[in-house]
Amino acid sequence: TRDGYPTHPDGIISNLPGTISPVEFRLVYFQIPTEQNQTELHIVWRMEVEVLDNWYEAYVSASDPTSTFSVVDWVSNSHIPHGRARFEPREVELTNGNVSPPPQPGSYKVWKWGINDPQSGKRSIEKARHDKIASPLGWHTISRANNPTYLNFTSTWGNNVFAQENWEGRKDWIHRYRPDAGPSRNFVYEYCHESGRGNIPDCSPRDYVDLSVTQLFYTVNMVHDLYYRYGFDEVSGNFQQDNYGRGGRDNDAVIAYAQGGGESNNARFRSPPDGKNGRCHMNLWDFVSPDRDGNLDASILIHELTHVLSTRLTGGPANSGCLGFDESGGLGEGWGDFLAITIRSTQGDGDGDGDYAIGDWAYNDINGLRHYLYSTNPTVNPQTYATMNQPRYWGEHAIGEIWAEALWIVLRGLIQKHSFSSTFFPPQPLEDGSIPVGAFYRSQAVGKPLVPRHGNTLMFQLVILAMKLQPCRPSFFDARNAIIEADRMLTGGENFCELWMGFSLSGLGIDASLRDADPWGGSHRTGGLKVPVECQLVA
Structure with missing residues (x-):
């Protein structure tokens, strides 16, 4: 390992039937309990095997390939019986980014932070309240180490999350549809249930896919910024495409899918180690007609996003196998x-x-x-x-x-x-970079963390x-x-x-x-x- 992370794998197997990415493997030691309440060290192959609905970390004996000592699934789901599938392709366009300096914050018509779902409150137009510490360039900008310095997006892409629909239920995400609000970044879209169409069948989730992906983008970014301020930062293995040189591994923004096809009544999160993109799959729920969109139920989405928090903090960001069973x-x-x-x-x-x-x-x-x-x-x-x-x-x-x-x-x-505090978000830093205490934090002792x-x-x-x-x-x-x-x-x-x-x-x-x-x-x-x-x- 180097800096706590595994080095390059010992080998890669490509095009293995049933897999959707190359299988990486490396030779490691594995501790196995014995009947005498002792442990033994065995040399094993540690394999990372990604299939359509699962992502396995498996430990196979190096001397006896028929002996598998452990299998941990990095995917967590909502544990609800699957329903009907949906397979209807749609034309998509790639989102274009520009290379100007970071833009002004966008605005989003969403159920704001704290409102759990459409029955709990009304939508409002919210300015991006990105945290200056957690997301210093905002939610739509990825910094670059070379020219261009910044890559700005007018769609639901940014440093913390790439959000799009996935009606076909496939791994491909770059070519999926996502709303593009243009230079204004004014993500305001109709919700047919607010237009008097909520009780008739033609008000389906696809009618408000722009809203759905916008809500997904907004909530994932809010969770990212909140968890960051409580300690889920770059060194701890958080999800960011660029870590601003603050430690940890880059290139692991969450790939988030709205209205996923192939299954319903479920939600899943794939939590690989730091430096690999986690994938959040949000699906439709068919317990009422028309179907309901899991993206709009914040309790489900926050639950799924918390899997990457607990997975990367428990045992360290390079180890995703600590919460398996x-x-x-x-x-x-x-x-x-x-x-x-x-x-x-x-x-x-x-x-x-x-x-x-x-x-x-x-x-x-x-x-x-x-x-x-x-x-x-x-x-x-x-x-x-x-x-x-x-x-x-x-x-x-x-x-x-x-x-x-x-x-x-x-x-x-x-x-x-x-x-009790009515907000979980700490205050923004002052111009000198210090954090004000007062109403949110206790007075800070010298050399001690904020409480x-x-x-x-x-x-x-x-x-x-x-x-x-x-x-x-x-x-x-x-x-x-x-x-x-x-x-x-x-x-x-x-x-x-x-x-x-x-x-x-x-x-x-x-x-x-x-x-x-x-x-x-x-x-x-x-x-x-x-x-x-x-x-x-x-x-």
Whole structure:
């Protein structure tokens, strides 16, 4: 490796039947457990195999090619049964860029940040609020190391995302259709449901594809800028085509597909290591007529985008195999749900306390895609750590519900202690590059990181920092402990008891245990309600 990243592969196999890109392979060591509770090092071939709907990281014995030790899928999806396919080609034109200096910010008629879906609020014209630190050249410009210095786009392309439709459900993205707003970058398009046509069949998603791709472009950029300010930067493996010389690997903006064909009632994210483009596939949902566009349900899109955050932070940006299955895979799903509903909770008045769903608009069900609404009320959501002993909780999405619910309960304790912020976005830097504190951050001690002032922004920061601290293939206990350690690093541990009390309410107290760990469902979990001795008087 070099700088923590693998060097060039030992070999490449091209045109392998069933694959959609060359298969890269390299010789590595792989640690395998033995029956005596020990481990052995084996020499294996590490292979990256991309097929149409999956992207595998496989470890095959170098001495016995019939022995496969591990297979991890870099693709995460929404776990909904597939519906009917759609295959209707359309004429497309390539988007042209120009080479002038970075343009003024564009404007987009969208459901602004915090509005989850068309039933939650109305569209408005929003100026690009690109973050000056995360996206210093804006959302439509890619800097170049040579002449021309800048490449500006008038379509839904930029440094953080390349967004377009994919009605045919294929890998090709450069030649797909995307809206081009011209030099004004005024992305304002009709939504037929707002024109009185919402209840008749001819108001289909294709009628508003320009809006759909615009919403996709806007939301992906907002997520990029937000996660950046909480620590998902270039060195940590974020998704950018150009990293501005700030570390990490370039050339990995998200390739985002709207209204994907080939399947419905699903969404997927392919999360390869840093330096390779992640791919976000958003599909149509046919539980109501006309079909609904998954791009317009922010909870689904933010969930999918969070996969690249958790995948690249857990185990480091060069390793995409740390969240493959069992509890670690469930953690990946749970973080996606938790951050999506936490962002959604800033939409209304009050302190965000409420019951929230994932995918309720797309799925046309107020309970959304999960077994229960996320709630601090145990009569609404009774799930705890021991719930995973039930037969229907062996899959990653079901496991993820337990983790997201636990985090939601922990969050409430921090909000009660530190109050609530109506925005997750930190203030923009001053002219001298410094970050103002005041309402958003606490006063910064010399040489110390900035600490969010409010309970919900602090929890957001703790969760993201903890992803960097936990080991590869973490358990619930590892992830819990990493959050507590993150608080110690940021605040000196002033929320130690609040965190433990919150986790204990979900059965993740100090006496919780896992026996006979088995990724295929044979594990037995015992919930724990106890907190450390120093917290018992507080409790």
